[in-house]
Amino acid sequence: xxxxxxxxxxDVIIIGGGATGAGTARDCAMRGMRVLLVERHDFAAxxxxxxxxxxxxGARYAVTDHESAAECIKxxxxxxxxxxxxxxxxxxxxxxxxxxxLSYQSTFVDACLKAGINAEVIDPALAKRMExxxxxxxxxxxxxxxxxxxxxxxxxxxVIDAKAHGAKVLVYHQVVALIKEQGRVIGVTVVDQKTKxxxxxxxxxxxxxxxxxGHGIAEMAGVKVDMYPAKGSLLIFGHRVNNVVLNRCRKxxxxxxxxxxxxxCLIGTTSSHVGFDEVDDLRVTPDEVDLLLREGEKLAPSLxxxxxxxxxxxxxxxxxADNDPTGRNISRGIVLLDHEERDGVPGFATITxxxxxxxxxxxxxxxxxxxxxxxxxxxxxxxxxxxxxxxxGNEAPTGKSFVMEGGRKSAYVRHGELASRIAAENEYDNSxxxxxxxxxxxxxxxxxxxxxxxxMVDLRRRTRVGMGTCQGELCACRAAGLLGEAHNCTKxxxxxxxxFLNERWKGVYPVAWGSALRENxxxxxxxxxxxxxx
Amino acid sequence: MKFDTVIIGGGLSGLTCGVRLQKQGKRCVIVxxxxxxxxxSSGSFDLLNRLADGTEVVSPVEQVSGVDKAHPYVxxxxxxxxxxAEAQKLMADCGVQLQGSADKNHYHxxxxxxxxxxxxxxxxxxxxxxxxxxxxxxxxxxxxxGFLDFNTKFIADALETAGASCMIKSIxxxxxxxxxxxxxxxxSTNIAKVIDKEEVxxxxxxxxxxxxxxxxxxxxxxxxxxxxxxxxxxxxxxVNIKLMPTMPPSVPGIRVQQQLRRExxxxxxxxxxxxxxxxxxxxxxxxxxxxxxxHGNIGITADAYVLTTGSFFSNGLVAHSHDIIEPVFGADVDxxxxxADWFDANFFGKQNYLTFGVATxxxxxxxxNGKSLENLYAAGSVLSGFNPIYEGCGAGVAMLTSLFxxxxx
Numbered sequence: 001x002x003x004x005x006x007x008x009x010x011d012v013i014i015i016g017g018g019a020t021g022a023g024t025a026r027d028c029a030m031r032g033m034r035v036l037l038v039e040r041h042d043f044a045a046x047x048x049x050x051x052x053x054x055x056x057x058g059a060r061y062a063v064t065d066h067e068s069a070a071e072c073i074k075x076x077x078x079x080x081x082x083x084x085x086x087x088x089x090x091x092x093x094x095x096x097x098x099x100x101x102l103s104y105q106s107t108f109v110d111a112c113l114k115a116g117i118n119a120e121v122i123d124p125a126l127a128k129r130m131e132x133x134x135x136x137x138x139x140x141x142x143x144x145x146x147x148x149x150x151x152x153x154x155x156x157x158x159v160i161d162a163k164a165h166g167a168k169v170l171v172y173h174q175v176v177a178l179i180k181e182q183g184r185v186i187g188v189t190v191v192d193q194k195t196k197x198x199x200x201x202x203x204x205x206x207x208x209x210x211x212x213x214g215h216g217i218a219e220m221a222g223v224k225v226d227m228y229p230a231k232g233s234l235l236i237f238g239h240r241v242n243n244v245v246l247n248r249c250r251k252x253x254x255x256x257x258x259x260x261x262x263x264x265c266l267i268g269t270t271s272s273h274v275g276f277d278e279v280d281d282l283r284v285t286p287d288e289v290d291l292l293l294r295e296g297e298k299l300a301p302s303l304x305x306x307x308x309x310x311x312x313x314x315x316x317x318x319x320x321a322d323n324d325p326t327g328r329n330i331s332r333g334i335v336l337l338d339h340e341e342r343d344g345v346p347g348f349a350t351i352t353x354x355x356x357x358x359x360x361x362x363x364x365x366x367x368x369x370x371x372x373x374x375x376x377x378x379x380x381x382x383x384x385x386x387x388x389x390x391x392x393g394n395e396a397p398t399g400k401s402f403v404m405e406g407g408r409k410s411a412y413v414r415h416g417e418l419a420s421r422i423a424a425e426n427e428y429d430n431s432x433x434x435x436x437x438x439x440x441x442x443x444x445x446x447x448x449x450x451x452x453x454x455x456m457v458d459l460r461r462r463t464r465v466g467m468g469t470c471q472g473e474l475c476a477c478r479a480a481g482l483l484g485e486a487h488n489c490t491k492x493x494x495x496x497x498x499x500f501l502n503e504r505w506k507g508v509y510p511v512a513w514g515s516a517l518r519e520n521x522x523x524x525x526x527x528x529x530x531x532x533x534x
Numbered sequence: 535m536k537f538d539t540v541i542i543g544g545g546l547s548g549l550t551c552g553v554r555l556q557k558q559g560k561r562c563v564i565v566x567x568x569x570x571x572x573x574x575s576s577g578s579f580d581l582l583n584r585l586a587d588g589t590e591v592v593s594p595v596e597q598v599s600g601v602d603k604a605h606p607y608v609x610x611x612x613x614x615x616x617x618x619a620e621a622q623k624l625m626a627d628c629g630v631q632l633q634g635s636a637d638k639n640h641y642h643x644x645x646x647x648x649x650x651x652x653x654x655x656x657x658x659x660x661x662x663x664x665x666x667x668x669x670x671x672x673x674x675x676x677x678x679x680g681f682l683d684f685n686t687k688f689i690a691d692a693l694e695t696a697g698a699s700c701m702i703k704s705i706x707x708x709x710x711x712x713x714x715x716x717x718x719x720x721x722s723t724n725i726a727k728v729i730d731k732e733e734v735x736x737x738x739x740x741x742x743x744x745x746x747x748x749x750x751x752x753x754x755x756x757x758x759x760x761x762x763x764x765x766x767x768x769x770x771x772x773v774n775i776k777l778m779p780t781m782p783p784s785v786p787g788i789r790v791q792q793q794l795r796r797e798x799x800x801x802x803x804x805x806x807x808x809x810x811x812x813x814x815x816x817x818x819x820x821x822x823x824x825x826x827x828x829h830g831n832i833g834i835t836a837d838a839y840v841l842t843t844g845s846f847f848s849n850g851l852v853a854h855s856h857d858i859i860e861p862v863f864g865a866d867v868d869x870x871x872x873x874a875d876w877f878d879a880n881f882f883g884k885q886n887y888l889t890f891g892v893a894t895x896x897x898x899x900x901x902x903n904g905k906s907l908e909n910l911y912a913a914g915s916v917l918s919g920f921n922p923i924y925e926g927c928g929a930g931v932a933m934l935t936s937l938f939x940x941x942x943x
Contacts, residue, residue: 052824127824140843162761286874288874290855293824419731426680427678427679427680427711427714429713431680431682431714431720432720441680441682446830474683474781475783476646477683477685478682478683478685478781478782480685480688481682481685481686481687481688484681484685484687484688484691485687493687493688494646494688494691498881498882501881501882502880502882504881505880506879509877509879512853512876512877512887513854513855513873514852514854514855516851517846517887518846518847518849519851520889521845521846521847521888522574522847524783524881524885524923525571525576525847525923526782526886527881528882528920528923529578529647529928530574530644530645530779530782530883531644531645531646531781532644532646532648532649532650533646534882534883
């Protein structure tokens, strides 16, 4: 095992590379701390990347959870400023169907206004003009400032900025032990997933931002954090049916939000309790698919004839409460646990609960705690400092040649002003890897060189390679080739290609009929039949 | 419109059937939507590579008796070897030069540089009796700069694993810059169209020869000869050039499709490209007429009808969430009612859905509501009872069942 000799190389170690961990790393680094961020898989691989991508206005929680609702709307407005390149300002509608109780609408609007959410009752006819895909039989509609947010882009922007402020970032490194000395956590033992090498890192404070896995991380410190794993399943449709977020105006229930994002739209979610043994390999069941479709069609009837791209599921990091089999009634509020105060274990804290929407506030709370513990007197600036990608010059320069600029425009949408670093000098850099999502060789190379890409699934999260209609049918092989070249190791790239195809298939087979099955038969022919991959 | 036979589907199966029938003096029409599995083939045709129980097949002729009883080959009886030879002859008559035999499978390269067994391989490529043909050889892999569907790095790695030493170089032809203006255009077929021009080809050849010095093998992507194999022959005569298959679309595959179609038309067949049969009139257990998209209410009548529409990809079969249908005739489809049985959680697993298809009697007559329709036959991958990918028998089933149907109408 490698020991780190400088006991004080880091001020704070953050476990977990989701939005919360990345945000905490950024905030701490911006306040001058020496930060180590450790993630066992890839950024946004857990709950961060497995939700609606909804820029909540907070309206959904207004009636049941005032505190979360108020936090949401504040963060919503902040993200519109600091993370422009991750956000689509689409607006949202809360619709009442004939089967719903219309009297709920006024309770809902009152609660929204109380939480500071600008909810406006509008005429159903106007709602139908705003969003032509909405169920035409609606009897009520309320407009709220919902939007869409790309969680991969958001997390990555935080990582990029944390690194720019000196943070060290380790992906595919798993924390296997917390090092304790006289009851205090003084560091972590980390295993490099690729080399299996173990290293100890030390810092006076370790913060767990591991989402549902925070339960296990706390156990390593001998502390009990009672998490409640609630699985949520979603379906992605092959194109953008709606441009405005559609919600049901009723108490939160299954499959009542339809969110547009980039080229697609998403319906979700279900909610069911799962065991900790399932959280690493979630599968969407046929019953969940049927339920999502049945309820989704009530929001936008055209979903019935829209191709489903894939199904996926995430686990909400809820902190357990008694007597709630679904987890729907647990607060989405932020939970910051100072284990020194709570459990008598100094040097260790947990930041959990909350939502993707409130990741920045969670990070602020965690960084505030770190400042107190380490005696640093510096206040948070993340509510005003734009993230990289949302700074000046984040829109594509208007180009000369329309065709050549096509891919560049998509790159600016994805990377903001950082897209100017993407090579586009020669024909090769401009060759297209992924037609569906307009990803060039230059963009793939940029991601491979700068964005901690270890495999094709990572590359997908950075660039959207393989996220489009064909689900990686042809781009998978092209991207694998570039990855092989970059890492100068094709054996790994080939293994990577097979696991990428399997990962895509995992999301496709629960919904594999119609076009999805056709497309898959083709993919199967190409990679298994023609290429002979195993 | 009146024909002797209407063939629905213009892929390998439909064309084989059409050519055979035209040779017998029947007047046929092929209604083709335009897509064919040949477009994404690697240039090899599989007859039988593996049995359903996993046994590897060395000799299709000797081991065909091991297929499951639902397999279409069972219906060929003792004619399996005969029709395999007939299929090869038919291809040769169409000008498609193939190497291989049904007595023993050979190996050929995949676009990944690995090797797979097969029955027949188009003469653009070489066939081998072992999986390390370049062992101990110095290989140079030449690719066209910016062409991402020929993965030199993968191929080099696979060849080196099999004992060769490899170098990779890319070629930059200014004539291809026009394609690069729109990045989606850098695909095999478009490159082949540019290279097909004599002066571009000659220029390319001199570049290739410049690189070839000191190497035992010069490997190139198969982007030559979309319309004819003239350039392929010219190339292979020069230095020790080996063409390697690319990712789809397949230039040699498309050429084969065109050669078959030209022969069918030369024999007097009518090929309706870009048309789809939408519905059929069935009376007293017989198909009376079919209607196509382009011909509206002008129906096509014939003595016999052959369904060669392929499987899901070509819409020969259509899957709904709880049902699988054959859209033209509403034929009976053999499939499992429990959707959980359709799929394997592993993408590379068997995938049962591939065995689903229309139910037929012993003469490949299509069944509807449990009864055979008197004059409707099916052939190729629309049939049930086999797994073309797992068993490696897609092209064989397409050609052999089509020949059998043509001979037994």
